[in-house]
Amino acid sequence: MVDRHLIDAHVLLVDGDRLLLSQRGGTDEFAGRWHLPAGKLEAGESITVAAAREANEEIGVVIDPSDLRVVHVAHVTGSGQEARLGLFLHASRWSGEPSNREPQKCFAVTWFPLNEMPSNMIEYAALGVRAFLDGAVVSFSEHGW
DSSP states (O other): OOSSOEEEEEEEEEETTEEEEEEEOSSSTTTTOEEOSEEEOOTTOOHHHHHHHHHHHHHOOBOOGGGEEEEEEEEESSSSSSOEEEEEEEESOOBSOOOOSOTTTEEEEEEEETTOOOTTBOHHHHHHHHHHHTTOOOOOOOOOO
């Protein structure tokens, strides 16, 4: 195992009683499974800026980083080749209509009723969704960015 941890930012985009999920593309063990719009932090980037950037790159929506609230933090192994720290952020506002902007990485982008999440979600993403649905409140701050 590599001697580092990845940091992922996951975006929970909720419209009324629906949550937006993306279906992973590719050929690995996660292909065809549902996940949240997400991605890894880049050098010099804060969590909220990374989440807003990933949402724009993957699904074409614009989110002001100040409209993101952390609802869950998960430190996991077994979800890829490296251990990771995942931060799940709920977007209170955004602009634009979500669409699949990365068809080479994603099979579909679909709204799901909050009470009917797909059974084939990636377990790691399901943790953050479950925490959000259970009303999780997480204290979080950024300093020095």
